[in-house]
Amino acid sequence: MARYKPQDFYFKKAKRQKYVARSVYKLEEIQKKYKIIKPGSRVLDLGCAPGSWLQYAEEKVGPKGIVVGVDQKELKREFGPRVYFLKEDVYELDPSRLKQYVPVFDVVLSDMAPATTGIGFVDSTRSVYLAERALEIAIAVLKKGGFFLCKVFEGEDFPSFLKKYRGAFERVTI
Incomplete structure (x- = not known):
């Protein structure tokens, strides 16, 4: 099994390019393929800390x-005047509060992950709970035809989550 090296190629690349985390390259790869974020888009980033997706x-x-970010953790950097941050747990977030920024969002992103235990079933179940909450929020604030991008660990609960996801969107890509 490959071991994670804290200062691998992407870690170093992120530091060189002044991103706060290497996870930005997952979003960049998806953006290159699907072009989900366009100039003028209204983007919601759930679980946005440390801030590279923002x-x-x-x-x-x-x-x-x-761009509006929501996380229970503080961010590691400052952003421009068109980026807003709510320090709040997504489970406690009332989606109607997001309407103070824009009436609807074009894109909802969620790179949320639970604190892992190393027990696959527990970790995947917690991940699905987070993804289900992200889906609930996305349904409440996303415009018709908008994009929802969500990370989820596959496990026993994944098929039921996928069914909910497919019921909410015209097209689903895994």
Whole structure:
């Protein structure tokens, strides 16, 4: 099994490019393939800390877009005037509060992951709970035809989550 090296290629690349985390490259790869974030987009980033997806989204939406991040942890950097941050647990978040920024979002991102235990069943179940909450929020705030990008660990609960996901969107890609 490959071991995670804390200072691997992507870690070093992120530091060189001034991103706060290497996870930005997952979003960049998806963006290159699907072009989900466009100039002027209104983007919601759930579980946004430490902030690399916010950074990337801010770059992509440009001066006419808006990015809103939600996380229970503080961010590690400052952002421009079109990026807003709510320090809140997503389980306690009332989606209607997000309407203070924009009436609806074009894109909802969720790279949330639970604190892992090393027990696959527990970790995947917790991941699905987070993904289900992200889906609930996305359904409440996403415009028709919008994009929802969500990370989830596959496990026993994944098929039921996927069924809910497919019921909410025209097209689902795994």
